[in-house]
Amino acid sequence: MPVLSTEGLSVKQTLIIVSKKRAPAAFGGLSLKIYTRKGDQGETGLIGGFRVAKDSPRVRAYGDFDELNAVLGLALAEEGYLATERLRDLRERLIRIQGELLVLGAELATSNGGREQLLERIERKFILRLESEIDRMEQWLSTISDFIIPGGTRIAALFHLARTVARRAERELVALHHVPGEPPLRPEVLEYANRLSDYLFVCARLANHELKVQDLLWLKRRDLPEPADL
Numbered sequence: 001m002p003v004l005s006t007e008g009l010s011v012k013q014t015l016i017i018v019s020k021k022r023a024p025a026a027f028g029g030l031s032l033k034i035y036t037r038k039g040d041q042g043e044t045g046l047i048g049g050f051r052v053a054k055d056s057p058r059v060r061a062y063g064d065f066d067e068l069n070a071v072l073g074l075a076l077a078e079e080g081y082l083a084t085e086r087l088r089d090l091r092e093r094l095i096r097i098q099g100e101l102l103v104l105g106a107e108l109a110t111s112n113g114g115r116e117q118l119l120e121r122i123e124r125k126f127i128l129r130l131e132s133e134i135d136r137m138e139q140w141l142s143t144i145s146d147f148i149i150p151g152g153t154r155i156a157a158l159f160h161l162a163r164t165v166a167r168r169a170e171r172e173l174v175a176l177h178h179v180p181g182e183p184p185l186r187p188e189v190l191e192y193a194n195r196l197s198d199y200l201f202v203c204a205r206l207a208n209h210e211l212k213v214q215d216l217l218w219l220k221r222r223d224l225p226e227p228a229d230l
Contacts, residue, residue, distance in 0.1 A: 057176040062108035064169035075158035149216040152208040159204035166197040
């Protein structure tokens with residue numbers, strides 16, 4: 001049986017791929033219609049057949065993770081990844097995470113009746129892998145005791161942008177988790193989202209380190225030089 005890849009697809013396209021009912025026999029034979037006109041009145045369909053408003057907590061949650069995926073795509077379009085072996089390896093790992101984000105988005109876009117249709121879900125091993133990779137990257141970095149100001153290299157700045165989008169997506173996820181009448185999210189989903197922003201923070205530090213640019217540290221008021229008398 002062929003393995004279907006969700007890499008490079010939008011959340012809307014992924015909903016088709018991850019559904020058993022609508023999965024194609026072979027990926028090469030997949031035909032996707034970009035517009036359907038079904039959402040012209042402000043509603044969208046979930047896996048399982050239910051339709052919800054496009055500003056519903058569920059749609060806001062998977063929409064933010066789709067935005068995060070796009071920001072990662074912007075970061076990956078930079079040319080600096082060819083500079084070192086560690087950055088080349090990081091690029092491959094981020095492409096893998098883009099695929100995992102689509103899996104996450106598809107699970108969030110599934111109604112109660114559609115759970116059995118999912119081919120993939122966020123698994124515990126995804127979280128453990130993120131933690132292992134964070135630990136490995138931190139071995140190459142100096143310890144810090146101050147806040148870091150986003151910036152340095154352009155790649156690092158884009159990772160910081162991705163980190164903030166990841167935190168916003170997580171906030172929407174937690175809000176969805178607490179919506180009355182909605183089933184609680186699986187622990188793996190919440191933990192994966194929480195770990196992502198930590199991962200991206202370390203990616204930003206690694207990018208600066210590999211490109212030989214120091215992180216910008218926030219100077220507390222006590223550390224600032226006294227202003228000159230005017």
